[in-house]
Amino acid sequence: MAAPQTLWVGLALLGVLGGLRTRARAHVSLQPNFQQDKFLGRWFTAGLASNSNWFREKKDALSTCSSVVAPREGGGLNLTSTFLRKDHCETRTLLLLPAGPPGCYSYTSPHWGGTQNVSVVGTDYVEYALLYTEGTKGHGQDFRMATLYSRTQTPRAEVKEKFANFTKAQGFTEDTIVFLPKTDKCLEEHK
Template sequence: MQATLLSILGLALLGALHAQDSIPIQADFQQDKLTGRWYSIGLASNSNWFKEKRHLMKMCTTIISTTADGNLEVTSTYPKGDQCVTRNSLYTKTEQPGKFSYTSTRWGSKHDIRVVETNYEEYALVATQISKSTGPSTMVLLYSRTKELSPERLERFTQFSREQGLTDDEILILPQTDKCMTDAA
């Protein structure tokens, strides 16, 4: 019985590792071109917090800058009720350009972050595999340099999210807002 359970757990772990390895990373990733202001246009996730908060979510701004040691500082400002909330995250670079790690001590989670594709001037598609004690989850973000993107880019985000196993009710094009959009770049 115990051996069967261990082999099932082993297969599940191998499956999870294979799933992470199947997520592509932008070829010839150029980190300096990713810096600057972005708007979060789309968000897809199978996490419980997303399911609970999805109806409250709006577009937000994200400023990406490079730290002295080559990591990414990611500062997102979003509307929450009648105020603007800013969240800072430090994405630690890995040996593979375009792949980062982040640990949230607040939520007890580890994040494997991959810049899947970008043209740096218009959009960026980012996939995150999240591991925490309550189980794994997947998140896909669509960033844009402007508050609007072409239907083709929106469809690519939806298609990629589905490829990651997310369902249509786990995929959200964030409603536009002017609230909290005037932070300094």
């Protein structure tokens, strides 16, 4: 079984960002006319919601991480995230492959195996992005996560409210939603 910090890496990297099932596509829409080139650049993971038991147990110990979304030669995106783990900074990169219409990506989870699908469900490109991830982990357990990306560590109250409303519409409850505290650690690598 993966260490809790290793699982956080997977969650944080998602956060920015597995297959979306047909039932999920029925109630999670994509950003209309998604423009990948505008989505590129530095983001902070400012909010998370998940149905994972591990997440519920560890959410109070999590803090903001920094991620850079960059195009990958040959297609897809590299999502490179830097976060605090055991008092030192760690960087991980995920390869997000196009998986359907623009704004849909998939990746293979290095910790859980299987494919996770990520959808950009809303963004204004300059301030925030809302992402929804779904797939399986471990022994076929359903996994769902919503992520709030912000171009700054302190998103406006209206953006946080938009994220809270989105997560509740996806069936997440208050105890499964967290706005991550701002930190000065491990954020310099992606300036």
